[in-house]
Amino acid sequence: MLHVNSISKTYHSKPALNxxxxxxxxxxxxxxxxxxGSGKSTLGKIILGLDKPDQGEVxxxxxxxxxxxxxxxxxxxxxxxxxFQDSAGSLNxxxxxxKSVVEPLENYPDVIPSFLKEVRHNRKKxxxxxxxxxxLSPELLERYPxxxxxxxxxxxxxxxxxxxxxxxxxxxxxxxxxxxxxQAQVLNLLKKLxxxxxxxxxxxxxxxxxxxxxxxxxxxxxxxxxVDSFLTEDLFSQSRHPYTKLLVEMSMEQENKIEENQHFYx
Amino acid sequence: MNIQMPRxxxxxxxxxxxxxxxxxxxxxxxxxxxxxxIGPFIVPNDPxxxxxxxxxxxxxxxxxxxxxxxxxxxxxxxxxxAQSTLGITALVVATVALIGIPIGLVIGYIGGRLDTVxxxxxxxxxxxxxxxxxxxxxxxxxxSLTNLxxxxxxxxxxxxxxxxxxxxxxxxxxxxxQAAKVGGSSNWxxxxxxxxxQIVSPVLVLATLDIxxxxxxxxxxxxxxxxxxxxxxxxxxxxNDGRPYFQSAPELMIYPGLAIFxxxxxxxxxxxxxRDKWDVKSR
Ligand SMILES: Nc1ncnc2c1ncn2[C@@H]1O[C@H](COP(=O)(O)OP(=O)(O)OP(=O)(O)O)[C@@H](O)[C@H]1O
Ligand SMILES: [Mg+2]
Numbered sequence: 392m393l394h395v396n397s398i399s400k401t402y403h404s405k406p407a408l409n410x411x412x413x414x415x416x417x418x419x420x421x422x423x424x425x426x427x428g429s430g431k432s433t434l435g436k437i438i439l440g441l442d443k444p445d446q447g448e449v450x451x452x453x454x455x456x457x458x459x460x461x462x463x464x465x466x467x468x469x470x471x472x473x474x475f476q477d478s479a480g481s482l483n484x485x486x487x488x489x490k491s492v493v494e495p496l497e498n499y500p501d502v503i504p505s506f507l508k509e510v511r512h513n514r515k516k517x518x519x520x521x522x523x524x525x526x527l528s529p530e531l532l533e534r535y536p537x538x539x540x541x542x543x544x545x546x547x548x549x550x551x552x553x554x555x556x557x558x559x560x561x562x563x564x565x566x567x568x569x570x571x572x573x574q575a576q577v578l579n580l581l582k583k584l585x586x587x588x589x590x591x592x593x594x595x596x597x598x599x600x601x602x603x604x605x606x607x608x609x610x611x612x613x614x615x616x617x618v619d620s621f622l623t624e625d626l627f628s629q630s631r632h633p634y635t636k637l638l639v640e641m642s643m644e645q646e647n648k649i650e651e652n653q654h655f656y657x
Numbered sequence: 658m659n660i661q662m663p664r665x666x667x668x669x670x671x672x673x674x675x676x677x678x679x680x681x682x683x684x685x686x687x688x689x690x691x692x693x694x695i696g697p698f699i700v701p702n703d704p705x706x707x708x709x710x711x712x713x714x715x716x717x718x719x720x721x722x723x724x725x726x727x728x729x730x731x732x733x734x735x736x737x738x739a740q741s742t743l744g745i746t747a748l749v750v751a752t753v754a755l756i757g758i759p760i761g762l763v764i765g766y767i768g769g770r771l772d773t774v775x776x777x778x779x780x781x782x783x784x785x786x787x788x789x790x791x792x793x794x795x796x797x798x799x800x801s802l803t804n805l806x807x808x809x810x811x812x813x814x815x816x817x818x819x820x821x822x823x824x825x826x827x828x829x830x831x832x833x834x835q836a837a838k839v840g841g842s843s844n845w846x847x848x849x850x851x852x853x854x855q856i857v858s859p860v861l862v863l864a865t866l867d868i869x870x871x872x873x874x875x876x877x878x879x880x881x882x883x884x885x886x887x888x889x890x891x892x893x894x895x896x897n898d899g900r901p902y903f904q905s906a907p908e909l910m911i912y913p914g915l916a917i918f919x920x921x922x923x924x925x926x927x928x929x930x931x932r933d934k935w936d937v938k939s940r
Contacts, residue, residue, distance in 0.1 A: 441835055473836060
């Protein structure tokens, strides 16, 4: 479904992505891990057509994403949606949140997502159904972003992401701005939607446990290079790249530290 | 813990309560608007009729504020003059906003070359002092209210473009704009739906504060004889008319001066109040 063909991107003569290739099959979810600044978000932006690569191509359903003109790109984009990391910045502070959620549906009057069949004529009703789908009370429809918690905002961003019933949802660190218990809720929600809607995820994160939970395959980025790529079950295998092992070790240590320190908090 | 930050005291102490500030401004505003709209129908005398036998008469029941050097009713002239001073001001500010806002939205959003070129042009225009420009235009096209308005508009739109542009530039890279793009929204729709609401309050504050400034500009240029022409009752022109009689009949200048003072104060109070209320950064 999605083929990324050796793309490179340089910002101010500093390479952000270097010869990255990856493939996502329909219904499959891929995790991208790597430390801060390794180029994860840049990769996501290029795949969404928000940014152009310096070299290489992105093919989505047989179309070269970066050579398409406005109309064709718009048509393809319907299948490619996003959930951003920062739930506060991804919603317009001056709009009631339900308007942000149904905005994509206004742009694609011909698209009738399966879960919105009965209510497609009514924007407010569609927002209600979408809110329900992400586990939010309809009371929150008229709220503005600043009147909602981080978790609620992120659920709304997820609702907007699935509004058009896309094939691929790019999640750029969808939980890293949330606290731990809410992280788990949002991950469970994403997992459920993945199953219900047969969604593919490109799941960007530096939380290895989250990626493990969500994805079948994992790609490791380091300074713009894809240093490792493997099936999730092989995460702990001896043949992993040393950098992957380091990341795994660091995340384990962090977990242990949290556990060790638990008695301080209770 | 809730720490109360001391507020910088830019307004008189009795207006410290920001809502009070806006309320006072709004009450003034309503009075001014009503005066402007219905005043001309209820004035006791025709503002243009000269009555040489009653020059410089003291206040009386027929002439509430007395008469000027040509025997015209000062009160009537002030009320009718409000219409020209404020009407012109409103027209100027509206025109300036209508020109400045769309330009700011578009060049801020598109950016790049277009933006650079526009801002160069704007800097070029701003290098000319407003007053000198008004005088130059009056010199070329002749002194009249219309030409005065043209010269003000010519310079003022830039302030609006600047404010709008800088807001759009900070907003356009935010995630919600990217999300709207991914959701298939056109650039035009993003400008309308997402950029426009961000600029409304700053522009309203700017416009309210500008009303005061434009009134002063119009009045001072009319005072210099570059704006409203006699015998039209305009506050600045009235000041000018009263100048030769400053020593014998200072009220000829005091009344229009006070009128200008209070109206400018009202709009400034309202602008400051709105600015505080909406937390618009002054620039
Ligand atoms: N618009 C841009 N202009 C200039 N440099 C950029 C831009 N976007 C990203 N970069 C640079 O590219 C590199 C990769 O950035 P990217 O945002 O993709 O990292 P990331 O892996 O998503 O990091 P994080 O985990 O902190 O989100 C960084 O060095 C960053 O400074
Ligand atoms: Mg990132």
